[in-house]
Amino acid sequence: MAEWVKIGEEIVGRRRPTYVIGEIGINHNGDVSVAKELIDVAAQAGAQAVKFQKRTPHLSTPEDVRHTIRQTPWGEMTYLDYRYRVEFEREQYAEIAGHAESSGVDWFASPWDVPSVEFLEDLDVSCHKVASASVTDLEMLAALRGTHKPVILSTGMSTLEEIDRAVEVLGTEQLVIMHATSTYPLPPEEANLRVISILQERYGVPVGYSGHETGLEISVAAVALGAVAVERHITLDREMWGSDQAASLEPQPFIDLVQDIRTVEKALGDGVKRVMPGEHQPMARLRRHTDPVSAAS
Secondary structure (H helix, E strand, O other), rough: EEEEEEEEEEEEEOOOEEEEEEEOOOOOOOHHHHHHHHHHHHHHHOEEEEEEEEOOOHHHHHHHHHOOOOEEEEEEHHHHHHHOOOOOOOHHHHHHHHHHHHOOOOEEEEEOHHHHHHHHHHHHOOOEOOOOOHHHOOHHHHHHHHHOOOOEEEEOOOHHHHHHHHHHOOOOOEEEEEEOOOOOOOOOOHOOOOOOHHHHHHOOOOEEEEOOOOHHHHHHHHOOOOOOEEEEEEHHHOOOOOHHHHEEOOOOHHHHHHHHHHHHHHHHHOOOOOHHHHHHHHHHHHHHOOOOOHHHH
């Protein structure tokens, strides 16, 4: 088990700056220029990383929905064709990697199948992210462990028993677990933030929070409750086409979120009760000093 995990140049764990991930996912809609703009948003906000999704569509798309017709900005097409339409290939990811490096943020992705793990390894990502939908894909989890890279495991729509099995396959040496609820957008009553401490106690690894709510309060509260990482979907405009846009943060709210997280980090302090510097002046002015012996007599 590891109390801290190194991802790229960052140390993720207790008493470290909260590791903030801007989840781009597929909100780029297959457009590299949009992906670059979102990387710029993450960099401006002060996030340490951005995350994408990588699929091999003919493997990761369920058979029963492959031929479903979907209305898209590019016309009517099957769901499988749509999945290919928004997928980046190596040349595009190389361009994205270069832009992320020049912007000062790390990048990685959630692979959705074993070939995608190999694809991302070829690009030498710093870590891998397991999407909540893949918690039970033990073949892919074994492939991820074989990379010897840090793994961030989201736990939405999963039981503790399913997480136990995933952790057993992945190991705990380089593991970060993210509490998550896979409801889009997330209502407050389903956030269940007290699970953060349960995961910390059960697995003894750094635990963060991956949020799908529309506001900022729940993510900030997660940090106050001990989350060492926060991941939020980001978008240029929530009115853009795409299934994740409505549960994403636009640039200014994401910037505000990171600022709020940094404020909470300062406010948490070190837990040692003492008189703070700003208290000395009001203490001298307001506190009465009474001799307890004289008061008793």
